[in-house]
Amino acid sequence: MKVTINGDAGELPDGTTVAQAVRTLTAMTSGVAVAVNDVVVSRGAWESTSLTENDRVEVLTAVQGG
Template structure:
């Protein structure tokens, strides 16, 4: 199945969840927000939210600095 994660097309196995997509991109789970097709996915549902072919996933990480 093909999805777009942060603008990059990626091939992922069928049934890949939002949590797995986050792990593909980064090992960090704190300070992270995820949207699928422009809809925010709450952290409590990452493990149970499957991705579908052609989904657009945005994984945003908080950055501290000045």
Template structure:
């Protein structure tokens, strides 16, 4: 199936979860937020939230600067 992750199409396995999608983009375990089809997904739901064809996933990571 095809899902859009951060605006780019990705072919992923059926049943891929939000947590798996996040791990394809970053190894960070903190400072990460996810929206699925414009709705925030709380971290405790990442492992159980399955993606569907044509879903839009936005993975945001916190960046420090000065």
């Protein structure tokens, strides 16, 4: 299926979850936030939230510094 992650179009297998999509971008387990189609997905729902065709996913990681 076609999805856009952080502005880049790509292909993921049907049934890919938010958690699986995040793992394609980062191995970080904390300091990560995800929105699908402009709606924030809570971390507790990542494993049970499946992506669908043409979803827009934004994965944001916290960066320390100043």
